[in-house]
Amino acid sequence: MNLNPLLLKTSIFCILFFFSSFGFSQARQSLSGNLKYKDGPIAKDITVSLVRISDSLIVQRQSSSDDGKFLFQNLKADIYSIIFTSIGIQKAKLGPVTINNESLVLDTVFLHRNVAQLKEVSIKTARQLIQKSIDKTTIDVENTSLAVGNTALDLLTRAPGLTVMNDGTIQLNGKAGVTVMLDGKLTYLSSSQLATLLRSTNSSQIKSIEIMTHPPVKFDASGSAGLINIISKKNKELGSNGTVTADAALGRFLKANTGLSINQRSKKINVFGIYNYADNKRYGVLNLDRAVSSLHDLSNIGQQSNSTTKNLNHTYKAGMDYDINKTNT
CATH class of the missing domain: 2.170.130.10 (TonB-dependent receptor, plug domain)
Structure with a gap:
């Protein structure tokens, strides 16, 4: 069977173009940035989470380095958001951030204490x-x-x-x-x-x-x-001591935590007991939006699920400490 030379060349070109485009689309990129506090100092040990917007999935998570930098590598082309959390700062969110066919370096992100x-x-x-x-x-x-x-x-x-x-x-x-x-x-x-x-x-x-x-x-x-x-x-005071705690918060549901701790301490021996009660009801919403492509068409699938969980917990702890010396118990 004889093939038309022009048709043969065209077919070969299309095949090569397909594989080169496929390889290019599979290339992984990086996303980096630098963190500082609004009042000037470098923000280190900040938890940085990279979240894919389409399904709210955490793709990568890391802590900022001592010089306030973070780097996410091997990223697919997609749309993301970045969440910054840590003890002592106000939670911050950046996005949407689009990763295409090039690595991206963000401007300095300023966080509020x-x-x-x-x-x-x-x-x-x-x-x-x-x-x-x-x-x-x-x-x-x-x-x-x-x-x-x-x-x-x-x-x-x-x-x-x-x-x-x-x-x-x-x-x-x-x-x-x-x-x-x-x-x-x-x-x-x-x-x-x-x-x-x-x-x-x-x-x-x-x-x-x-x-x-x-x-x-x-x-x-x-x-x-x-x-x-x-x-x-641990209470260091001699004699009998006790503490009662109670916390409550109201969002969609009421959340309550109460606790009682007592101890009897002498110079060498401390006997203690702790009781905690927690009544927490939580509400969660999960939204999934998926795009499914085939050879001839593109379809979108949306799904939402709602969940309510209730946790009713009683915990107990009791023990005795014997102080051998100032540094060993």
Whole structure:
């Protein structure tokens, strides 16, 4: 069979053009930017989330570096929004940001500090809200506004580098497999059980939260992505002491958390007990808008789902501490 030379050349050209266009369309691009506070300093340790607008899916998440920079790589051409969150700042959102066939460098993004929290810190404590050392990041909760109206899970969702998924799984810098400890002790709970416990733990009972990306060898157990240690407040006064806490918030539904802590302390021994009750009802809306293309047509599929979940939790904790010396218990 003899083919027309012109037809043959045209066919070859079309095939080559198709594959070159396909390869070009599959190229991945990057998105980068720089963060500063409105009053001047570099904004480091800010959680930066890249969200695909079409389905509200978090594509990538990271923390800004010490020089305030962030970089998302291997991105498909799409339309995104960028969300900036962290303890001590006002949540910010940037977008829509369109990624086509070129990498994109954003102008400097300026963030606003949470003024109320900064006043609280400057009055009540000389320590920084977030302290970063070589081996860990420490969030100071005691004597700050973080200790009011929050749960332990709320604090983790706002901590730099941490992501709490809908099923309760905790990720550190986008990696799952995080070990969570309470006062240096492993919890041995499933993701959902741990989320329930943290959701019913009042932030007023927390002294600080330690986040370690490279935990010590003695803690290198089930978690490979890092370790979170939630440290409880301890009353140092001798004799019998007790604290009652109550928080409530009203959105679409009422959210309430109450707690009671008591302890009996002598010079060497401290006996304590903690009870928490949480009644939280949450409402969620999920919108999905998908575009499906075929050889001959393009169709759009829209889907919306509404959900209401109610969590009624009772948690108890009791124990005894024996002080061997000033540094060991």
